[in-house]
Amino acid sequence: MALSKCINFRLARTGKSFANRRFSVTSSQRSSAYSEKKNDEDESRETHFGYQTVKENEKAKKVHAVFENVAGSYDVMNDAMSLGIHRVWKDIFIQRLGPTHGTKLLDVAGGTGDITFRYLNYLKNTRNPKNLQSHVTVCDINEAMLDVGKARAEKQGWTVDKGYDIAWKQGDAEKLPFANDSFTAYTIAFGIRNVTHVENVLAEAYRVLQPGGRFLCLEFSQLNNEALQWIYDKYSFQMIPVMGMLIAGQWEPYQYLVESIRKFPRQDDFKNMIEDAGFRQVNYENLTFGIVAIHSGFKL
Ligand SMILES: C[S@@+](CC[C@H](N)C(=O)[O-])C[C@H]1O[C@@H](n2cnc3c(N)ncnc32)[C@H](O)[C@@H]1O
Numbered sequence: 001m002a003l004s005k006c007i008n009f010r011l012a013r014t015g016k017s018f019a020n021r022r023f024s025v026t027s028s029q030r031s032s033a034y035s036e037k038k039n040d041e042d043e044s045r046e047t048h049f050g051y052q053t054v055k056e057n058e059k060a061k062k063v064h065a066v067f068e069n070v071a072g073s074y075d076v077m078n079d080a081m082s083l084g085i086h087r088v089w090k091d092i093f094i095q096r097l098g099p100t101h102g103t104k105l106l107d108v109a110g111g112t113g114d115i116t117f118r119y120l121n122y123l124k125n126t127r128n129p130k131n132l133q134s135h136v137t138v139c140d141i142n143e144a145m146l147d148v149g150k151a152r153a154e155k156q157g158w159t160v161d162k163g164y165d166i167a168w169k170q171g172d173a174e175k176l177p178f179a180n181d182s183f184t185a186y187t188i189a190f191g192i193r194n195v196t197h198v199e200n201v202l203a204e205a206y207r208v209l210q211p212g213g214r215f216l217c218l219e220f221s222q223l224n225n226e227a228l229q230w231i232y233d234k235y236s237f238q239m240i241p242v243m244g245m246l247i248a249g250q251w252e253p254y255q256y257l258v259e260s261i262r263k264f265p266r267q268d269d270f271k272n273m274i275e276d277a278g279f280r281q282v283n284y285e286n287l288t289f290g291i292v293a294i295h296s297g298f299k300l
Contacts (some may be wrong), residue, residue: 048061048129048263050263051262051263057133060195061196064141064142066256067144068144069253070250070253072144072148074148077247078249085220086114089287089288093115094122098118098122099133099185100132101128101131102130102132102134103119103131103134103135103185105135105136105137105186106136106137106139106176106185107119107189108188109142109188109190109191110139110189111146111148112152113152113153113158113166115218116138116149117158119136120158137167137178138167138169139177140171140191141171141172141173146170150168153166162259173188173192173195173197174196174201176208178208179208180208181208181211182208182210183209183213184212184214185213185276186214186216187216189217191216192219193260193263198265198270198273199273202215202273202277206299209299210299211300213298214296214297214298215279215296217295219270219292220264220292221267222266223289223291224289225289226252240255240258241255267290271295275297278299279297279299280297280298281297281300282295282297283296
C-alpha cells in the first residue's frame with residue numbers, strides 16, 4: 001500500500017513536471033510564434049503611398065526619399081506650384097495661432113522652416129512689455145530638409161547673436177523625441193498626410209502638449225464644389241508633375257504630392273480623428289474653397 005502510494009506519488013510528480021516542461025516549451029514556442037506572426041502581420045500590413053499600395057514599413061522610406069530628393073528645390077517648387085498662394089495660407093495659419101510671447105512652439109514636419117520663420121516674425125512685430133522669452137523647436141524626419149532650413153535661418157537673420165535660438169531636431173512625428181507636456185503649441189503644416197499612421201501623430205501631439213496647449217494643422221484638403229474640383233484635378237494632375245520635371249528635374253515626387261492630397265481624409269473625418277486623440281474644441285476652417293484647411297484643437 002505504502003509502496004503503491006509512493007509509486008503513484010512519483011508518477012504524479014513526474015507527470016506534473018513533464019507537463020510543466022511541456023507547458024514551458026509550448027508557451028515559449030507560442031510566444032515566439034506570436035511575435036513572428038505579429039512581425040509578419042506588421043510587415044504584411046498595407047497602406048497607400050499616393051495611389052500605390054505599399055507595405056507599411058516601406059512607406060516611411062519612400063516618403064523620406066521624396067523629401068531627400070526635393071529638399072534643394074522645395075521652396076522654389078512651392079512658389080511655382082501654388083502660384084505663391086502657399087505664402088498666404090501660411091500667413092493666415094500663423095495669424096490663427098496668434099502666438100504670444102512666452103510660447104513654446106513645436107513645429108513638426110517643419111522642413112525648411114516656413115512656419116517657424118513666420119512665427120518668429122509675428123512675435124517680432126508684437127509688443128513684449130514683460131520681456132517674456134519664447135521658444136521654437138523645428139522637428140522633421142529628414143535631415144536634408146532641416147539643413148536647408150538652417151541655411152535659410154542664417155540667411156534671413158534668425159540667428160543666436162540676434163536673440164533667436166531655433167532648436168532643429170531630427171525626429172519622427174509618430175514617435176517624438178520630447179517629454180510629455182513640453183510645449184504650449186504644436187503646429188504641423190503640409191506634413192501629416194505624409195505619415196504612415198495619422199492617429200499616432202495625433203496621439204504624440206497630445207502627449208507633448210501641456211494642458212491648455214494648442215494643436216494647429218495646415219493641410220491640403222478636399223474641395224466641395226464639383227466644377228472647381230474638375231479644374232483643380234486638371235491643374236494638379238496635368239501641370240504639377242510637368243512643372244516638377246521642368247523646374248526640379250523630377251516627375252515622381254510631384255506625382256506623389258498630388259496623389260497624397262487626394263488620399264488624405266476629408267475635413268470632417270480628420271476633425272473626428274483629432275477629437276479621438278483627446279483634443280477638445282476642435283474645429284476647422286477652409287481656405288481657398290477647401291484646397292487647404294486649418295484644423296485646430298486644444299488639450300484641455
Ligand atoms: C511638404 S513638407 C512641409 C514642410 C513645411 N512644414 C512647410 O510647410 O513648408 C513635408 C515635411 O514632412 C516631413 N515628414 C514626412 N514624414 C515625417 C514624419 N514621419 N515625421 C516628421 N516629419 C516628416 C518631410 O521630411 C517634409 O519636410
